[in-house]
Amino acid sequence: MLRNSLDAGTFLALAGPESPVIINSGDIAHAWREGTIAAAALLDGSVLKSYDSFDDIKKTLLKTGLFIQIQRSAIANFRKIKTVSPLAKGNYLLTFIGQAAPVELNAAYTAEAKKLLEVKKLDHVEPFDRPTYWLMKENIKHYQKLIYLMTKEELLKNFSDSAGNPIISRLIANFLYQFALRIRAGEAEPLEGGNVRSLWYMIKPAISKLGALEGSDHYKTLSEVMARLVTHKIVTYKEYGLTEEENWIIGKTNPHVILLAEKRSHFKFIQGFNAQYGISILAAGGIPGMITMEFFTTALKKAITQSHLKEIPIITLTDYDPAGDLVVSTFIDNLKTYNVPKTKFIRLVQPGVFTPEELEAYKYSLVGENEVTPAMVKKWLKKTGGINGQAYGLETDALMITPSKVKTLFYEKAAPYLKTIKYGSWKKIDTSY
Amino acid sequence: MPTKPRPVDPDALYNAILKLVSPLKPVPCQAVGSMIFINPEEIAFITAVPGGLDIVDLNNARWKRFDTLTALAEKFKDDPLFFKASRSEIINLRQVRALHMTATGTREVSFKSLPADVRVSIADSSYAAFKKAMGISAKADASLKFEPEGRSRNAKK
Numbered sequence: 001m002l003r004n005s006l007d008a009g010t011f012l013a014l015a016g017p018e019s020p021v022i023i024n025s026g027d028i029a030h031a032w033r034e035g036t037i038a039a040a041a042l043l044d045g046s047v048l049k050s051y052d053s054f055d056d057i058k059k060t061l062l063k064t065g066l067f068i069q070i071q072r073s074a075i076a077n078f079r080k081i082k083t084v085s086p087l088a089k090g091n092y093l094l095t096f097i098g099q100a101a102p103v104e105l106n107a108a109y110t111a112e113a114k115k116l117l118e119v120k121k122l123d124h125v126e127p128f129d130r131p132t133y134w135l136m137k138e139n140i141k142h143y144q145k146l147i148y149l150m151t152k153e154e155l156l157k158n159f160s161d162s163a164g165n166p167i168i169s170r171l172i173a174n175f176l177y178q179f180a181l182r183i184r185a186g187e188a189e190p191l192e193g194g195n196v197r198s199l200w201y202m203i204k205p206a207i208s209k210l211g212a213l214e215g216s217d218h219y220k221t222l223s224e225v226m227a228r229l230v231t232h233k234i235v236t237y238k239e240y241g242l243t244e245e246e247n248w249i250i251g252k253t254n255p256h257v258i259l260l261a262e263k264r265s266h267f268k269f270i271q272g273f274n275a276q277y278g279i280s281i282l283a284a285g286g287i288p289g290m291i292t293m294e295f296f297t298t299a300l301k302k303a304i305t306q307s308h309l310k311e312i313p314i315i316t317l318t319d320y321d322p323a324g325d326l327v328v329s330t331f332i333d334n335l336k337t338y339n340v341p342k343t344k345f346i347r348l349v350q351p352g353v354f355t356p357e358e359l360e361a362y363k364y365s366l367v368g369e370n371e372v373t374p375a376m377v378k379k380w381l382k383k384t385g386g387i388n389g390q391a392y393g394l395e396t397d398a399l400m401i402t403p404s405k406v407k408t409l410f411y412e413k414a415a416p417y418l419k420t421i422k423y424g425s426w427k428k429i430d431t432s433y
Numbered sequence: 434m435p436t437k438p439r440p441v442d443p444d445a446l447y448n449a450i451l452k453l454v455s456p457l458k459p460v461p462c463q464a465v466g467s468m469i470f471i472n473p474e475e476i477a478f479i480t481a482v483p484g485g486l487d488i489v490d491l492n493n494a495r496w497k498r499f500d501t502l503t504a505l506a507e508k509f510k511d512d513p514l515f516f517k518a519s520r521s522e523i524i525n526l527r528q529v530r531a532l533h534m535t536a537t538g539t540r541e542v543s544f545k546s547l548p549a550d551v552r553v554s555i556a557d558s559s560y561a562a563f564k565k566a567m568g569i570s571a572k573a574d575a576s577l578k579f580e581p582e583g584r585s586r587n588a589k590k
Contacts, residue, residue, distance in 0.1 A: 079459070083468060085466055085467035085468075119468070124463055128463070129484055132485055132497065132499060133497075135484070136463070
């Protein structure tokens with residue numbers, strides 16, 4: 001390659017099979033210490049040893065201005081870097097033009113690499129467009145023909161791996177994106193009151209053509225792909241015209257205070273808190289789905305002010321166990337996805353609110369629980385202390401046995417965050433559950 | 434008697450090298466999970482697409498950047514052989530193979546090492562500068578003939 005010759009730098013004599021060979025430094029991808037000498041990986045994939053010490057070779061090559069230190073005992077020709085990929089702990093994998101083996105760039109040497117490569121970040125280009133990046137990552141492309149009308153051959157041509165096996169998640173991602181684009185362009189109508197299953201019925205025949213309906217639950221695949229596209233802000237549930245059950249209400253006077261109940265059956269009960277304090281409530285029924293999060297946060301953000309965003313208290317009526325904490329942590333993570341970042345987790349159900357006798361009566365062992373893994377239990381125990389340091393949990397209903405206690409506890413926890421305390425009356429609404 | 438070697442005009446030498454190698458550093462582009470560096474002289478053209486730019490290399494591979502075309506043109510200003518062919522495309526004059534006139538009267542270029550039907554349009558407002566840069570004389574320009582339909586797979590289409 002002509003560029004190699006033009007930015008050559010210098011000549012080096014390295015050890016050939018029989019005698020010294022003269023190498024253009026532009027043909028070296030990287031070099032490293034090997035015992036008392038250096039080894040150099042050339043762009044053609046060969047490796048040659050030096051006669052001189054690594055320190056001497058390093059000095060010569062760094063002087064050309066084309067090499068950078070990448071590890072304590074390794075340097076690389078930054079002009080020959082083809083790709084930079086992030087690894088763990090701030091390290092990066094460098095590949096080179098030609099055949100040279102890849103090598104790691106240690107986190108300690110990234111500043112120099114950024115400077116010479118003239119990039120602000122090594123993780124991605126700048127400027128960076130996250131949704132477009134995710135389109136690439138999901139392998140979403142533009143297809144002229146409607147995906148759900150494609151023949152089996154067309155589907156296989158567009159959505160299969162190198163061995164010819166169909167990649168259903170890719171097919172679904174492309175279908176969802178194509179449908180969203182058509183709705184945005186006015187070429188297709190939103191589903192008006194449909195749910196995620198409505199989308200499934202649209203693409204199911206195409207998946208059937210590929211003979212992929214049996215064996216895997218591709219409705220689940222669609223739900224997962226959809227949630228991923230929504231999380232990456234590529235599509236929204238709303239634009240498809242989808243609706244959800246709306247087990248939530250945004251508060252009128254204290255919308256920034258959120259009471260999250262794990263069980264859907266508690267929705268009626270927590271409506272009392274919404275009526276009395278004007279807070280926002282959500283009865284998730286487990287981990288709230290992305291569709292619920294989208295609708296809930298859209299409405300929440302309309303109701304709260306910028307000052308509310310400084311701290312959003314999430315008061316939880318969730319089980320005191322790893323699964324209950326997973327509901328809350330996922331809820332909080334998803335709030336972040338929708339730009340509600342600063343939250344504070346305040347739990348109502350915890351050992352401290354029960355007498356020792358009550359604790360003894362209500363606690364249940366987390367060992368052998370189907371919903372959680374031993375690793376989750378261990379982590380949760382370390383974080384919360386369980387019950388007296390033991391792997392025991394408490395169901396929400398242990399507290400719900402005494403609704404007045406829930407009301408008192410809630411007020412105690414919520415009072416510092418309530419802007420207006422008296423809003424409505426609890427009595428006006430039937431909160432029995 | 435041997436002739437005394439004449440000193441080389443540095444500008445002439447620079448221009449000669451410039452036709453082969455770009456003075457620009459490799460351009461970082463986004464690939465899935467990594468950044469890829471493309472040598473500028475290996476770029477055939479750059480085209481604006483929804484969400485950013487596609488950099489099309491000599492292997493007809495497309496690499497993503499998220500700048501505007503104007504911002505990238507500014508970054509490429511030190512290499513006079515990158516030519517803004519229209520509001521949505523920059524071409525690398527080093528890689529231009531031929532000039533064509535479509536059935537509808539649009540002037541398009543094809544590229545060395547790319548399929549002949551991969552083409553980029555030259556906007557009428559850019560054509561005078563393009564002709565000058567590529568040394569297209571009035572006679573050469575006049576010889577351009579309308580092509581039958583269907584020859585072009587314009588990069589934008």
